[in-house]
Amino acid sequence: MQELKKLNLLYVEDELRTKDNYTKTFKIIFNQVFSTDNYNDAINIFSTNSIDFVLLDIELNNEKNGFDIAEKIREFNPLIPIVFLTALDHKDILLKAINSNINGYIVKPLSIEKFIDITKPILKKINLTQNFITFRDFKYYFDTYELFNKNNQLIKLGKKETKLLHTFLTNIDKVLSREFLEYEIWEEPLYSDTTLKNLMASLRKKIGKETIVNISKIGWKIETF
Structure with a gap:
């Protein structure tokens, strides 16, 4: 997608191999990719760089999770697109994700096809390329x-x-x-x-x-x- 090539991505994932593999792929799709596995680094990256799109793993191996990161990012920028990743196809988790002022969620395993499918309507809805x-x-x-x-x-x-x-x-x-x-x-x-x-x-x-x-x-x- 040509629209994504203009954007910078923040990608938060605590599974090292998954993070490294998809970071390489996202670097082809996006203009620039910033990846990390924890809350503090994610907020630091977001606050010191120009980020246009955020992809967050909900379940992180530390005290704060994807919901916490999304909440903090919304304080900085209420408009930026945020998509959640979750390995748990549980109704309560998905309901919380839907009610968390985010733009969408993907149930793992993550695939580029899933990501593109959910990204298309988000970009169309908020008209990132023009607004x-x-x-x-x-x-x-x-x-x-x-x-x-x-x-x-x-x-x-x-x-x-x-x-x-x-x-x-x-x-x-x-x-x-x-x-x-x-x-x-x-x-x-x-x-x-x-x-x-x-x-x-x-x-x-x-x-x-x-x-x-x-x-x-x-x-x-x-x-x-």
Whole structure:
């Protein structure tokens, strides 16, 4: 699947041979694969890397399991797709998995065919290939108007800051004039350019001064690289 090749996977599995074998396979399917066998490493990897998809073994040989990892990851990012792996085809385990705010589960043994089958509707449902853009060290979701940094931490933006960023990111490679931005954000012209400049400065503090470039006497554009 071409969509998966654009994404980074976090894979948590405590069976060493299984983990190593599937990590090799996933590296062909995904852009990048981070694999581990425990809670602490999983959270550390997630918080320090750009992860787009999470595959978790529920039963881990330590105090915390896949449910604990999923719960913690949801605190960082409520949107990221999470799929559970379980060797137990027990009704109570599967019911808990379904009610754990995850996107799906696979009963072991894991196979690439099973993984692809469950992944297709997930990608289609959340529209991963279209609902976000990655720029510099950030990821912005167009449908929820949320901005995350490279550690998957939510960056709090004011309403006008969000509108300004959204406008830039939906007009990449375009130089946006003062008049255009005023109508997009305030829906009317402003009598002074101070308000827009202050808003621009506020947003730059959060995403980097060099991210928004001024084109003399024309307007502004966003640099995404």
